[in-house]
Amino acid sequence: MGKGVSGGGNMNCGEFQESLAYIIDTGGNAKQKEHLKECSVCSDLVSDLRYIADQAKLLVPMLEPSSRVWDGIKTSLEQEGVVKNRTARGRLLGILPASRWGPGTRGSGIWMLPIAALVLVAVGLLAYRSTLSSRQTASAELSSSNSALNFTNVDSDAMSDNQDQQLLAAIAARAPEMRQSYEQDLRNVNAYISDERKSVDTDPDDEDARQALNEAYREKAMLYEIAVQHSQP
Amino acid sequence: MSNIQRGASWLPIAVLTLASLMASAETKKQFHYTLGPHPNVNVFNQFGPVTVKPSDGTQVDVTATLHSDKVEVDATQRGNRLELRTHFLQKADSDQGKVDYEIRVPADTAISIRSATGTISVADLHADLLIEGDAAKIDVKRISDAHVHARSLNGPVNLEDIHNGHVEITSVSGPVTLNKVDGSLVTASTTSGKIVYRGDFSGGGDYAFTNHSGDIEVTLPAEASVDISAVSVSGAVDNDFPFQPTPHSPFPITQGKSLVGTSNSGSSSVRLRSFSGKIRVKKQ
Amino acid sequence: MTQAKKTLVPGLSEAEAIDRAKRGDAESFEALYALHKRRVYSLCLRMTGNTAEAEDLTQEAFLQLYRKIATFRGESAFSTWLHRLAVNVVLMHLRKKGLPEVSLEESLEPQEDGPKKDIGARDNVLAGSIDRVNLERAIESLPPGYRIIFVLHDVEGYEHNEIAEIMGCSIGNSKSQLHKARMKLRDLLKLSRTEKVART
Numbered sequence: 272m273g274k275g276v277s278g279g280g281n282m283n284c285g286e287f288q289e290s291l292a293y294i295i296d297t298g299g300n301a302k303q304k305e306h307l308k309e310c311s312v313c314s315d316l317v318s319d320l321r322y323i324a325d326q327a328k329l330l331v332p333m334l335e336p337s338s339r340v341w342d343g344i345k346t347s348l349e350q351e352g353v354v355k356n357r358t359a360r361g362r363l364l365g366i367l368p369a370s371r372w373g374p375g376t377r378g379s380g381i382w383m384l385p386i387a388a389l390v391l392v393a394v395g396l397l398a399y400r401s402t403l404s405s406r407q408t409a410s411a412e413l414s415s416s417n418s419a420l421n422f423t424n425v426d427s428d429a430m431s432d433n434q435d436q437q438l439l440a441a442i443a444a445r446a447p448e449m450r451q452s453y454e455q456d457l458r459n460v461n462a463y464i465s466d467e468r469k470s471v472d473t474d475p476d477d478e479d480a481r482q483a484l485n486e487a488y489r490e491k492a493m494l495y496e497i498a499v500q501h502s503q504p
Numbered sequence: 505m506s507n508i509q510r511g512a513s514w515l516p517i518a519v520l521t522l523a524s525l526m527a528s529a530e531t532k533k534q535f536h537y538t539l540g541p542h543p544n545v546n547v548f549n550q551f552g553p554v555t556v557k558p559s560d561g562t563q564v565d566v567t568a569t570l571h572s573d574k575v576e577v578d579a580t581q582r583g584n585r586l587e588l589r590t591h592f593l594q595k596a597d598s599d600q601g602k603v604d605y606e607i608r609v610p611a612d613t614a615i616s617i618r619s620a621t622g623t624i625s626v627a628d629l630h631a632d633l634l635i636e637g638d639a640a641k642i643d644v645k646r647i648s649d650a651h652v653h654a655r656s657l658n659g660p661v662n663l664e665d666i667h668n669g670h671v672e673i674t675s676v677s678g679p680v681t682l683n684k685v686d687g688s689l690v691t692a693s694t695t696s697g698k699i700v701y702r703g704d705f706s707g708g709g710d711y712a713f714t715n716h717s718g719d720i721e722v723t724l725p726a727e728a729s730v731d732i733s734a735v736s737v738s739g740a741v742d743n744d745f746p747f748q749p750t751p752h753s754p755f756p757i758t759q760g761k762s763l764v765g766t767s768n769s770g771s772s773s774v775r776l777r778s779f780s781g782k783i784r785v786k787k788q
Numbered sequence: 789m790t791q792a793k794k795t796l797v798p799g800l801s802e803a804e805a806i807d808r809a810k811r812g813d814a815e816s817f818e819a820l821y822a823l824h825k826r827r828v829y830s831l832c833l834r835m836t837g838n839t840a841e842a843e844d845l846t847q848e849a850f851l852q853l854y855r856k857i858a859t860f861r862g863e864s865a866f867s868t869w870l871h872r873l874a875v876n877v878v879l880m881h882l883r884k885k886g887l888p889e890v891s892l893e894e895s896l897e898p899q900e901d902g903p904k905k906d907i908g909a910r911d912n913v914l915a916g917s918i919d920r921v922n923l924e925r926a927i928e929s930l931p932p933g934y935r936i937i938f939v940l941h942d943v944e945g946y947e948h949n950e951i952a953e954i955m956g957c958s959i960g961n962s963k964s965q966l967h968k969a970r971m972k973l974r975d976l977l978k979l980s981r982t983e984k985v986a987r988t
Contacts, residue, residue, distance in 0.1 A: 292967030293960070319914045320970045323977070326542075326923055327942035332830035336846050340829070341821065343847045348814075348854060448598065449620075449638065452658055456676045459695045463716035466779050470737060479735065479777055486693050486714050490676055493655055497638055500618065542919065612919055630919060649921045669921055 282306040287313050295320060338482070435461070438498055456494055463487040535566040535579045537586055542612050542631065544585040549619040552590075552602040556615055556626040559608035566607050572600035614650075621659075632669075639678075658697075668707070679718075694718050698781075702788075704728045708771040719781045722774070724767075725788040731770035734763040734785060736778045743785040806866055810858050817857075821850055824867065828874045834939045835878045837928045845881055849874040875940065875954060882932070918977050926976040934969035941966050 287306045294303055295317060307314050435457050443450045464487045470480035545564060547554055552571070559565060564586055568577045574596035578589045590603045598621060609615070609629070616634040617624050624635050627645040635642050635654045642654050642661045651670040654661050656678045663671065664683040673680050673692040680692045680699045686706045692699050694715040701722040705711050706729075713720050724730065724745065731750070734741050740760055747765025757764060763785065776783050800819060808816035828849050833842035852873055860869055927935060927943075940946040940954070941962070948962040955962065 292964045295967065315913050316974075319974050320967075322914050323918075323923075323970050323973050324942045326918060326920075327927075327938070328945070329542075330830075330920060330924065330943055332826040334830055334833060335826055336829040336843050340825070340843050340847045340850075341818075344821070344850050344854075347847075347851055446620075452639065452677075456657055456695070459677060459716065463695045463779065466716065466737075470779075479775075483714055483777060483779070487695070487716065490674060490693065490695050493674055494657060494676055497636065497655070497657055632920075649919055651921075 284310060284313055288316070291317070291320075338478075431461075434495075438495060442498055453494070453498060457491075460487065460491045460494060464491065529572055531570045531573070533566075533568045533570065533577055535564075535568070535588075537564040537566075537581055538562060539564055539581070539586060539610075539613075540584045542584070542614065543610065544614045544616075545607065545609055546585070546587045547605060547607070547615075547617045547619070548587070548589040549603055549605060549617070549622070550590055550592075550601055551598045551621050552604045552619065553622040554605040554607070554617050554619050554624045556607045556609060556617070556629070558611040558628045562610050564607070564609050564613070566605065568606075569604040571602040571604075572596060574600045575603055577603060677718075705730045705772040705774055709773075711772060711774045712777075713775070714777045715781055716779045717781050718778065719784070720776050720778050721784045721786070722776065723786040723788050727768065729768035729771040730774045731766045731772070732763065732774040732776070732785070734776035734783045736761055736781060736783050738780045739778055739782050741783045741785075745785050745787045802866065806857065806860065809854070810860070817854055820853075824870055825850075827867070828870065831871065831874055831939070831944060832878055834924075834927060834943060835875075835936055836882070837932075837935065841881070845874075845878050848881075849877045852877060871944065875944075875946075879936075879954065882936070914974065914977055914981075918981070922977060922980050923973075926973050926980065929976060930969055930972055934965060934972055937962060937965040938969035938973070942970075 282302050282305070284306075287303060287310070290299065290303065291313075294300075298304060299307070307317060439450060439454055439457070442453050464484065467480055467484035467487050470477060471484050474480065539562070543564065545556075552569075566579065566588060568588070570577065574592060574594050576591055576593055578587075578591055580587045580589075588605065588607075590601070592601055602622070604622075611629050612631045613629065614631045614633070615626060615629065616636075617626070618636045619640050620638040621640050622637075623641040623643060624637055625643040626633055626635065626647070627643075629647055630649045632651045633644065633647065633653065635644070635652075636656070637659045638657045640656065640659045642656055642659060644652055644654065644663045644666065646665045647669070648667045649669060651672075652663065652666055653670075653672045654663070654674070656673075656675040658675070658677040660678050661673050661675055661680045662683075663673070663681070663685050666682075666685040667687065669687045670689040671682070671685055671687055671691070672689070673682075675692075675694045675697045677694070677696045679697045680694060682690070682692065682699075682701045682703065684703045685701070686703060686709060688707060688709040690709060691712045691714075692701075693713075696717045697715065698718045699713045699715060699720045701711075701713065701720075702724075704725055704727065708729075711730075713722070720734075726746075732747060734743075741763045743763050745765075745767070747763070747767050750764045750766055756762075763783075776785075800816070802820070802823065805816040805819045805823075809820055825846065829842060829846045832845040832849070833839065836842050836845065849870075853870060856873070860866065927938065930938060937951060937955075940951050941948065946954070948959045948966075951957075951962045952959045
């Protein structure tokens with residue numbers, strides 16, 4: 272067992288630990304290595320410090336800033352007049368609340384939000400499709416129809432209905448006993464989206480309504496994601 | 505031997521035969537792994553319960569009961585990650601495709617479980633959980649210092665004794681019940697599922713419960729320290745808790761449809777919103 | 789649930805979004821924000837330990853990104869470039885606040901409030917006993933100077949020479965401060981573990 276105060280060689284723990292800051296990543300010289308081999312206190316210390324460093328590397332960014340950050344960015348850029356707006360085509364969707372870039376666009380982004388759910392679904396479906404090997408499944412039918420999404424001149428409600436029918440057809444093919452509950456859930460989620468859209472239309476400044484609308488779309492996207500997983504053979 | 509005795513004598517054999525037939529349809533498989541610290545275990549199941557409990561040591565022990573020979577379990581270890589996946593060898597219904605998982609893991613194991621039906625049950629761990637089910641009942645108990653994420657379509661989600669982490673529950677129509685759940689961020693969102701919370705909203709966290717047409721019911725003790733706002737757009741808000749009025753409300757208060765107030769020092773933020781459901785705030 | 793890191797939406801890659809954002813396209817900038825907001829925010833939060841400050845700094849970092857994106861030449865990965873920008877934003881903010889970031893002079897005397905040396909009987913090693921939530925909390929409670937160096941080196945992966953350049957100190961200082969940060973974290977994590985055991 273290592274001795275705490277006087278370790279191996281001519282180095283003691285105090286001397287070793289004074290130099291530790293500079294050698295922990297390189298290992299140190301022969302004397303320092305010798306002390307580390309023979310002193311359990313210092314080797315435990317080094318082990319702990321390396322463990323802390325390793326665990327720190329695994330810290331992934333888990334937290335999201337609140338929506339006020341994005342609101343602040345938009346406002347600043349609008350005030351600076353540096354924003355150049357595109358048409359509604361190709362908007363990034365579903366991840367951020369409806370934004371109002373520039374003058375004359377008040378509320379114009381909101382009707383694109385239905386595509387948000389579908390894009391979320393499409394991303395999920397594409398990710399799922401990449402894990403499929405050679406299976407031909409009902410979810411691939413969904414994927415192929417979703418990959419035909421384009422963001423120009425879409426009748427979002429009609430497309431949404433169409434996608435819902437395809438989803439139900441896929442579920443009926445793979446898990447017929449689940450079709451009814453999916454149909455009910457879709458109906459409920461669509462009603463949720465519809466009601467909150469009306470709230471947002473009535474008062475576009477109602478932050479709670481916008482968040483609730485986003486929540487509704489997230490529920491629909493979750494439903495699609497889980498349905499796709501369920502359509503595995 | 506009389507006729508009756510002769511007739512009855514085949515019974516034990518018949519029972520034994522039936523039992524062994526049933527037993528032979530079911531297969532138990534066991535897996536044991538030794539993983540490093542803070543391992544990950546991922547379970548992908550379709551039908552059948554998944555139960556996760558802590559083990560005594562550092563080993564992961566899995567017992568999988570397969571209910572027919574139409575289904576198989578693939579167990580793959582990659583580094584510190586273990587994946588258990590049910591896969592169908594041929595088309596199988598929900599009985600034939602059923603696999604029951606009983607898993608024991610070190611308490612610091614991060615778990616993700618996906619199962620369409622069956623009860624998913626996790627208890628007594630302190631590592632992150634991600635649980636997803638269609639109609640599966642989700643039961644999570646006694647988890648601390650970790651994040652809990654649960655997603656369900658219409659299975660009930662029950663959380664009890666969850667502390668010191670983030671909790672995020674999303675359900676479409678399944679009811680969500682939170683009993684003694686607190687953390688820095690606790691959110692529950694459903695479309696039509698009822699949300700029930702019983703606890704003290706402690707820890708100075710952000711609590712947000714949202715749904716469309718389900719009811720939201722919260723019961724809190726007198727000593728709870730909360731800053732609460734509740735709105736039901738076309739439903740109702742019922743309150744029997746003695747909150748102090750808030751001088752500046754974030755929205756216009758409509759009697760019977762919204763509520764704003766604080767209790768004690770108002771350290772936790774509680775936001776309740778339903779579109780058409782009823783919101784009840786009750787005193788314990 | 790997999791994440792397509794470099795594909796923002798079907799048909800729009802990160803490279804295309806950068807290109808369009810350089811030309812002032814709002815939606816593409818929004819896409820870049822959505823992709824990188826967590827990392828930038830987490831960095832700001834870990835360095836400042838304060839949610840409101842971290843949000844303000846995240847906002848500022850992305851505003852600077854929008855103004856400077858035309859200068860991004862693709863010599864490094866975009867995320868690296870954005871990250872360095874965010875670090876600079878945080879440090880400028882901290883300097884304005886007058887916080888003692890790093891002692892520029894390496895002290896030859898042991899600091900009274902620094903972590904103590906570990907001499908004596910063995911204690912249980914930490915390996916396997918800490919989880920992310922506790923580690924994040926412990927980092928949050930580090931003194932600002934230690935926290936910044938620890939976050940830059942161990943969490944964000946900057947090398948000592950890069951930190952020295954950013955902080956305007958010597959490489960030796962950077963190593964010394966990092967060591968002290970880790971020692972302090974070790975004390976905090978052991979204390980947290982002891983408290984947990986006492987509670988159960």
